[in-house]
Amino acid sequence: MAKIEQHHNTKDQKPPLTSLTRGTCATVNLSALVNNFVKVKRLSPNSKHIAVVKADAYGNGAEQVVTVLSPHADMFAVAFLDEALKLIANGVTLPILVLQGPYSKEELRRTHSLNLHWVLHTEVQVSWFDELFEDEALDGHQWLKFDTGMHRLGLPTTNFERLKNQYAKVFSDNGVLMTHLACADEPESEHAWRQTEQFLAIVKQTNMALSIANSAAAINLPKARKTYNRIGISTYGSTPFYNQELISLEPVMSLTAPIIAIREIPKGDTVGYGATWLAQRDSLIATVAIGYADGYPRHAPSGTPAIVKGQRVKLVGRVSMDMLTFDVTDLSEVEIGDIVELWGKYLPINEVAQHIGTIGYELMTRVSQRVPRRYIEEDYL
Numbered sequence: 499m500a501k502i503e504q505h506h507n508t509k510d511q512k513p514p515l516t517s518l519t520r521g522t523c524a525t526v527n528l529s530a531l532v533n534n535f536v537k538v539k540r541l542s543p544n545s546k547h548i549a550v551v552k553a554d555a556y557g558n559g560a561e562q563v564v565t566v567l568s569p570h571a572d573m574f575a576v577a578f579l580d581e582a583l584k585l586i587a588n589g590v591t592l593p594i595l596v597l598q599g600p601y602s603k604e605e606l607r608r609t610h611s612l613n614l615h616w617v618l619h620t621e622v623q624v625s626w627f628d629e630l631f632e633d634e635a636l637d638g639h640q641w642l643k644f645d646t647g648m649h650r651l652g653l654p655t656t657n658f659e660r661l662k663n664q665y666a667k668v669f670s671d672n673g674v675l676m677t678h679l680a681c682a683d684e685p686e687s688e689h690a691w692r693q694t695e696q697f698l699a700i701v702k703q704t705n706m707a708l709s710i711a712n713s714a715a716a717i718n719l720p721k722a723r724k725t726y727n728r729i730g731i732s733t734y735g736s737t738p739f740y741n742q743e744l745i746s747l748e749p750v751m752s753l754t755a756p757i758i759a760i761r762e763i764p765k766g767d768t769v770g771y772g773a774t775w776l777a778q779r780d781s782l783i784a785t786v787a788i789g790y791a792d793g794y795p796r797h798a799p800s801g802t803p804a805i806v807k808g809q810r811v812k813l814v815g816r817v818s819m820d821m822l823t824f825d826v827t828d829l830s831e832v833e834i835g836d837i838v839e840l841w842g843k844y845l846p847i848n849e850v851a852q853h854i855g856t857i858g859y860e861l862m863t864r865v866s867q868r869v870p871r872r873y874i875e876e877d878y879l
């Protein structure tokens with residue numbers, strides 16, 4: 499304590515800066531991340547693999563993720579131009595696919611010299627490409643997306659022949675035809691299979707490269723494994739199939755926070771804002787330094803699991819901005835400073851997501867910038 503005061507009192511000495519004073523952090527295991535990507539890649543030895551790193555690599559930190567995936571990926575994919583520019587500023591040299599395509603003709607013109615590939619999902623985007631680039635400049639950077647049933651983005655399949663004739667330059671053999679599946683994560687659904695069949699039927703007269711599969715399709719729908727697979731969530735260790743283990747993946751992000759208070763709550767007392775949780779017995783309640791401002795969802799219900807010292811505990815009461823409360827009555831030993839895992843190595847993120855009524859994608863991507871990311875390389879195998 500005396501030492502810290504000395505720092506503060508000395509004019510020309512700044513207090514030591516450490517980003518881990520609170521102890522709350524998201525540990526990202528880069529070995530697990532690479533292992534997962536390579537494992538999914540091996541399922542399609544004849545395909546190229548695009549590592550989807552939008553939304554800051556699903557919350558795991560794009561800068562570190564692209565560094566370790568660069569030797570294994572053929573391309574990266576992001577949602578929009580700003581995300582691509584960040585990757586380029588970080589030194590990425592692999593081609594980058596922009597999934598939402600150009601928002602304006604100006605955007606396309608300005609980025610002409612960069613190695614960007616663009617998804618073109620509206621006719622106006624196709625026309626910008628057609629107007630701006632001569633054959634050689636196109637150079638396979640155009641990805642024509644067709645809507646086969648997702649009904650979110652994509653050119654109508656009924657216009658395929660007309661578009662192909664009208665924009666013959668953009669539909670040249672060096673381009674890519676793509677579609678996106680709505681239900682690949684539901685192994686029992688026929689929807690993904692029907693979309694794939696429809697896509698393969700309309701594109702069968704062309705020599706262009708094809709791209710259909712996301713993680714779920716790359717793992718479970720062999721017919722969708724074409725020239726390029728676009729792999730996101732499985733790299734980050736969360737199965738796309740809810741709780742079905744169609745492939746075993748290594749957890750990548752572990753979200754942890756310390757216990758900062760422990761109190762005895764007599765039977766009949768309540769815990770937290772709104773007094774929503776009522777102690778049914780004399781209880782021991784631990785307060786943990788993480789909350790909705792860190793990305794832990796406010797609507798997580800009482801009963802959502804976490805792990806302390808290898809044992810499961812349950813969330814009690816409302817999630818606050820900076821704190822959570824857990825019932826630790828049944829733990830044999832617990833003290834202030836003990837680390838709680840909210841999800842990760844010992845508690846699958848999808849299990850937590852199910853309790854909260856969401857998916858692993860949302861939990862990961864919403865971990866806020868207030869939570870420091872710590873990178874490790876640890877082989878579980």
Ligand SMILES: Cc1ncc(COP(=O)(O)O)c(C=O)c1O
Pocket residue numbers: 550597678711712713714728729730731732738
């Ligand atoms: C067009 C497109 N392809 C591929 C992916 C990767 O999907 P997943 O994370 O399920 O592998 C996404 C992610 O949302 C996407 O939007």
